[in-house]
Amino acid sequence: MNRVVDVLVVGAGPAGLAAAARLAAAGAGRVEVLERERAAGGVPRYCGHPGFGADRRGRPLDGPAYARLALRAALRSGAVVRTGVSATGWAGPLTLDVTAPTGLERIRAHAVVLATGARERPRSARLVPGTRPAGVLTTGELLRTAGTFEGERGVLRERIGRRAVVVGGEPVARHAVGALRAAGVEVAAVMTELPRTAQGFGAVPVLTRTSVVELLGRGRLTGVAVRGRDGRTSVLRCDTVVFTGDWIPDHELARARGLAPAPGTRGPVTDSAYRTAEPGVFAAGNLLRGVEPAQVAAAEGRAAAGSVLGLLAGRACPAAGVPVLTAGPLRWVTPGLLGPAPAVPLLVRPDRRLVRPLLTVTQDGSPLRRERLRGEQAPWRSVRLGPEWTSGVDPAGGPVIVGTEEYAP
C-alpha cells in the first residue's frame, strides 16, 4: 500500500512524541508517528524511578508517567501514533518501507524526523572474551524483563538470577542495581574501569579501576573474571552480569540513507536546525549521540519540529554550517555543524572526569568563547555551552574546535 503523509516521525520516544505534538498542534497536516514496540513512550516506559520532571501540579514524574503524558500530548494535538509498526528501510528519498500486522506499506512524506534512540553496547560489541552462557544482559534487557514479567511475583527472580554483577559506574548502573534488588536478586558488586562512579549504590560494594577479563560458565554464567586496580585477576561468583551504559545511537535508518555516523557520537551529523545531510530528513533525541535525560531529547524534538515547520512553509534549505569538532579529553559535541543562526547551545561530553575545566571554542585559531566550569564534570553527564557566542561563527571559515584546559591551581 502506498500512502503520502505530511510528516513521518520514526520513533515514539520523548523526542519523537514531542516533535509530533508540536507539529500537529501547529497544523502541519497529517503527522504520523511509527513505533516498532507494542506501546509508545520509548525508554522512559521502563524507568520506574523519578527523574522525569514534574507534572503541572509539581508532582515528580517517573518514567512510565512521563511516557503517558508525552503520548497524551501528541494525541491531543492530533498526531497519529501507530505502535507495532516498523520502518524497515528506504524505498527512495523521503519514502520509507514499513511492516505492520496489517501488511506492507510504502509511506512518502514531505519531511521525515528520525528519533530512533540509542542502545547499550552488549557484551559482544565490548569484545569481552569467554564463554557464551545465559545470564548476560544489558540494562535495557533487564528493565524490559522486569516490565514484561512484572506482577508475577517471585518468578521474576527465577527469570533473572540469584546473584548479579553490574558492569559500569554511570547513573544507569544505579538503575540496574535498583531493578535487580527490586526483583530480589543479590547484587555482588558494581564494577567500573573508571576511577569513580556515580553516587547512590548504597551498601553494594563498588570496585573502581576494575575491568571484566572473561565470562565463565557453560549453559549458565558461573562468574566473571576481573582484573582489579592492583593488576591481579580474581573471580566474582555470580549467575548474572549486567553490562550498563556505553551507549550507541540506533542509527540504522540514518545510515541506510547514507548518513555516515559522526566519529565522536556515532549518530548522524545535524546542523543547529536538526537537519541532516539528506534534504527533508531531520534527526533528534538520543539518536544523535546516546542517552541524555528525556527532557533534553524532548526539547530537541520540539526544536526539530520548528525546522520542519519552516520546511513545510517553503523555507527549504540544506543542512548548513561549519563542522564542530572536539580536541583533548572531550568525547563528542553536538550539533555537528554550526552556523551563526539559529543560536543553539552546544552539548559537550567529557571523556573522563574533569576538575573545574576551562572550555574553549575557537575557529581558525581565534577564540569564540572561553568558559570556566565549576566543580567536577563526570564523563556520564554532558556540559551545556550557552549559544550567545555562536553569532561570531564565520560560515566561510574552518571547523569550530571545542577544547578544554583543566584547572591547575
Add this chain to the structure above:
Amino acid sequence: MTVTRTGPLPTGPEAEYDVVVVGAGVVGCAIARALARHPLRVALVEAASDVGDGTSKANTAILHTGFDAAPGTLEARMVREGHRLLGAFASEAGIPVEPLGALLVAWDEQQRAALPRLAEKAERNGHLATRLLSADELRAREPHLGPGALAGLAVPGESVICPWTTTLAYATQAVRSGVDLHLDCRVEKVRTGDPWHRLVTRRGALRTRHLVNACGLHADAFDALLDRRDFTVTPRRGQLLVFDKFARDLVRHILLPVPGPLGKGVLVSPTVYGNVMLGPTAEDLDDKTATGTTAEGLAGLREQGGRIVPALLDEEVTAVYAGLRAATGQEDYRCTAHPALRYVTVGGIRSTGLSASLALAEHVLGLLADCGLDPGPERPLAPVRMPNLGEAFRRPYRDAELIARDPEFGMIVCHCERVTRGEIRAAYASEIPPAGPDGLRRRTRARGGRCQGHFCGAEVRALSESYGKGAR
C-alpha cells in the same frame, strides 16, 4: 516419526533399530537422512539438547568447492561431490546459499608465487575455472581491500551458506521420513553383540544391528566404547568475530588467505545473514569443551582483519564465538568400516564437514553395506522447505501475501534481525522445536543481531515461554 528430549526411551520392539547413528551434527544428520530413503528402522541419538549443537553450529559457514584439498584424498572427493549435492539440496529445501566466489589475496612475494601452484592444485581437484588476478583487477573487484595486496586468485563456486538451516533441514527431513531422533541422550556404554548391539544411555537402552559413530570431536571417545583406538581427536579452536550488517557493503567475495609456512591465516567473508565474518584462529588445545574466546585471540583477529579490510574495524561487532575443529594429525578424514562389529566410524571430519556432509552420507551408506547392511529399495524422502534466514532472499517481514494470511508475520519482535512473531511461533510448532534461546536464535535469528537482546530479549523470552509450553 518421533522426537524425544526427556523421559525414558521406548522399550521393546520400539527400541530396536536396524541402524543407530550417534551424533546429530551436520554429518550425523546427513547420514540419518540418507538412511531414511530406505525401509529401515533408524534412530539418530544426540547428547546435546538440539541438533547441530557441536562444531556444526560454530564454523565459518562456507560451502567449499574443494579446490585446495590434498588431491586424491577422501576429503577432496567428498568436498567436491558434497558441494554439488548440497548446492542442489539447498535450492530444493530453501537453505540460503550465495555463490559469491572466493578471492585468495597475496600480500607478499612468497604468497604471490604460491598462487599459480594453487591454481594447478585446483585443476587436479577438478576445479578448472580459477583465474589469476593482477593487483588492479583485484582492487576493481574488492575496492575496500587494504593497501599492499599484490595479486589474487579468483575461485568461482565458493559459496556462503547457512550452517544451522542445513543441519536442521537434514534432521527435519529424516524425522519426517520416519527416523527417531533422541536428544539429550548421551550414549555412555556400548555392549556389542550379535545380532544386537546394546547402547546404554541415562534415559534407557536401545538395541541396534548396525552402528554409526558421527560424534565429531568425541569420535575417538566413542570408538573407545567399542575398544577401537585408531586415532585421537585434538580440538583445534577457531575464534571468530562477526561484524555489523553495515560492514556487508565492504566485502563482495569470500576473501581467503594464501596458505603459507606461517599458517593458514584468516578469512574475511560475508555471511548469508548480511554480516561480515572475520576468522578463524587455529589453536591446538586439549580441552574439548574450550569454546570460549580469549582477549589475545580477538585482538589478533582484529589486527589481521584490519590489514585485509581496514574499514571493517570502524564497524561494531555483533557477535564473538569459537568452534572446535576435529583434528586427528592426519590430512584426511578417518572413515572406517568395521565389518566384524557392524560398525562405521566417521572421524576426523575437520574443517570441511559442512561442505562434504551429503557426499559423506552416501559414502557411509557404502561402508554400511560393507558391514552387511542390506538397505532394501529406495523411496522418496518427505519434502522439506525451510524458513529462510538469508538476506539475499525474501524474509517473512517483507512477504505481503504471508502477512495477509497471518498477521503475526507482520509483527516484528527482534528488530535488528527483523524476526516476526509468526516465525517464533512456527519454530516452536516445527518437528524439532528449539530447546532454548540459542536454538531459537539458530532457527530464526531472534536475539542474534546488533543489540543482542537489549530491545527484544524480554519479549522473545515471553513468547518462547508461551509457545514452548506446547512443544514436545
